[in-house]
Amino acid sequence: MVENGIVKVLVSEEEIQKVVKRLGAEITTFYGKRESDLLVIGLLRGSFVFMADLVREIKLPLMVDFMALSSYGDGTVSSGDVKVAMDLDTSVEKRDLLIVEDIVDTGKTFSKVIRMLKNRKPRSLKVCTFLNKPECRVVDVKIDFCGVDIPNEFAVGYGLDYAQEYRNLPYIGVLDQALLQE
Ligand code: IMP
Ligand code: MG
Numbered sequence: 001m002v003e004n005g006i007v008k009v010l011v012s013e014e015e016i017q018k019v020v021k022r023l024g025a026e027i028t029t030f031y032g033k034r035e036s037d038l039l040v041i042g043l044l045r046g047s048f049v050f051m052a053d054l055v056r057e058i059k060l061p062l063m064v065d066f067m068a069l070s071s072y073g074d075g076t077v078s079s080g081d082v083k084v085a086m087d088l089d090t091s092v093e094k095r096d097l098l099i100v101e102d103i104v105d106t107g108k109t110f111s112k113v114i115r116m117l118k119n120r121k122p123r124s125l126k127v128c129t130f131l132n133k134p135e136c137r138v139v140d141v142k143i144d145f146c147g148v149d150i151p152n153e154f155a156v157g158y159g160l161d162y163a164q165e166y167r168n169l170p171y172i173g174v175l176d177q178a179l180l181q182e
Contacts, residue, residue, distance in 0.1 A: 002173065003166075003169060003173070005166075005175055005176050005179050006156070006157075006166075006169070006173035006174065006175065006176070007173075007174050007175070007176050007177075008173065008174050009171050009172070009173050010148075010150055010153070010155055010171075010172045010173060010174055011131075011148055011150075011158070011171060011172040012171050013170050013171050015148075016053075016158060016170075016171065016172070017053075019130070019147045019148055020050070020053045020054055020057055020130075020147075021057055023054060023057070023128060023130075023145050023147060024054060024056075024057020024058050024059070025057070026145055027054075027057075027058050027098065027128065027145055028057075028058050028059045028060055030126075030145075031058075031060055031096065031098075032059075032060055036060070036096040036124075037094070037095045037096055037123070038058075038060060038061070038062040038063070038095075038096050038098060039062070039063050039064070039065060039090060039092060039095045039096065039097050039098070040054075040055055040058070040062050040063070040064045040065075040098045040100060041064075041065050041066065041067060041088065041097055041098065041099045041100065041117075042064065042065075042066045042067075042100045043066075043067055043068070043069055043099065043100065043101050043102075043109070043113065044066050044067065044068040044069075044086065045068065045159070045161070045167070046101070046102030046103065046159045046160050046161065046167075047100045047101055047102045047130075047159060048066075048159055048167075049158050049159035049167070050100065050102055050130045050147075050158065050159055051064070051066075051100050054100060054128070063090065065088045065089055065090045066086070066088075067084065067086060067087060067088055067113065068084070068085040068086035069082055069083065069084055069085065069109055069112070069113065070082070070083050070085055082108055082109050082112045084116075091120075092117060092120045092121075092122045093120060093121050093122065094121070094122070094123050095122050095123060096122065096123050096124045096125075096126075097117060097122045097124065097125045097126070098126050098127070098128055098145075099113055099114070099117070099125070099126070099127045099128070100127075100128050100129070101127070101128070101129040101130070102129070102130055102131065102158075102159045102160050103129060103130065103131040103132070103133065103155065103160060104129045104131070104132050104133065104137075104141065104143060105133050105136045105137075106136055106137060106138040106139060107137050107138060107139035107140065107141040108138065108139050110127060110129075110139075110141045110143075111139045111140075111141050114127065114141065126144040126145065127141070127142070127143055127144050127145070128143070128144065128145035128146075128147075129143055129145075129146055129147060130147040130148065130158070130159075131147060131148055131149075131150055131155060131160075131172065132146050132147070132148070132149045132150070133149075133150055133151070133152055134149055135151065135152045136152055150172075153174045154174065154175050154180060155172050155173070155174060155175075156169065156172070156173055156174075156175050157169030157170070157171055157172045157173050158170065158171065158172050160172065162175050162179070162180070
């Protein structure tokens with residue numbers, strides 16, 4: 001079933017499951033090959049659904065923590081002004097950090113978090129995103145574990161919102177342009 005306001009499905013529930021399993025396996029292989037003290041960091045709020053699925057596909061001991069950042073108001077264009085609304089509760093020094101995002105668009109959010117967390121002297125830092133919009137990149141960021149590349153369309157569902165709504169859709173859809181107000 002496709003909800004009101006959604007013009008098409010970009011990533012179905014079945015595809016989401018496959019992608020999450022593939023990412024979980026890649027991450028398990030990567031960290032399983034070395035001694036690691038893995039801390040998986042979800043960026044709120046968008047990553048909460050993906051994060052919950054992903055950690056269950058990582059077959060290694062790990063801890064989780066969350067950080068809240070905001071760059072978008074209720075519109076759809078990144079302001080570029082990324083603020084830390086809630087910081088981590090865990091020390092990251094000498095730990096292996098895996099930052100988890102819902103989507104990388106301009107790259108500004110990721111690059112700010114990476115810079116900030118690298119200053120706290122982790123042993124390693126890798127990044128994982130479920131969705132990637134390569135066409136929209138303004139700041140270059142290396143994505144270590146990438147789910148699905150999508151075109152420049154506004155995606156909602158599976159944690160992603162428009163004006164805080166649609167996060168609970170079990171699939172990723174494209175929102176009707178007529179509903180978007182910048
Ligand atoms: P960036 O800083 O431009 O890379 O944007 C990252 C943040 O913008 C993400 O964590 C999302 O919250 C939001 N965002 C970017 N593109 C979309 C989209 O298509 N749908 C919903 N949120 C988006
Ligand atoms: Mg958002």
